[in-house]
Amino acid sequence: MNEILVITGLPRSGTSLMMQIIDKAAVPVLSDGKREKDISNPEGYFELEAVKGIVQDNSFLNDANGKAVKIVAPLPIYMNPSLNYRVIFMRRDMDEILRSQEKMLQKDQVSEREKFRTIYDFHLKKTYRFLKENDIPFLDVNYKELIADPEKQLKELIDFCSLNTLVEELAVVVKPELYRNRNEN
Secondary structure: OOOEEEEEEOOOOOHHHHHHHHHHOOOOEOOOOOOOOOOOOOOOOOOOHHHHHOOOOOHHHHHOOOOEEEOOOOHHHHOOOOOOEEEEEEEOOHHHHHHHHHHHHOOOOHHHHHHHHHHHHHHHHHHHHHHHHOOOOEEEEEHHHHHHOHHHHHHHHHHHHOOOOOHHHHHOOOOHHHOOOOOOO
């Protein structure tokens, strides 16, 4: 892989799961372990503290070629467009994201859901626009479909990223029991 592999999506959309999959595929992952695993993400977050400061300083990307990094939406718009990227965009039902976020924060935000829905929709549109305007290849991966049919989704991922691994090796990372806050409608 001769690009920077960026895992993005809204918070609580499955970005940590995708980082686990990429790690299992033996792609070096940029993660400092500062954010420890917890009940909301028992397998870990796979985050890099420098990403939080990407608005002021995106230089950590200069040495990221051939590696994967998680940059949640809308922060990818601050990536240096002169570098080469390949992006995995995690998608999840918005109601599930909002409920999962509330549960993680241990905060009832039902009265605020529409406000957050509007903000998150804006973040998604902004991120997609940046990727398209800069001709950055991306693959949408639906979280629910990844859990329901990991082999199909992982085959697409392997092809998109030209990974040298087998679907079966990656599928063990997908744990349906960790899919909580489902929208059953």
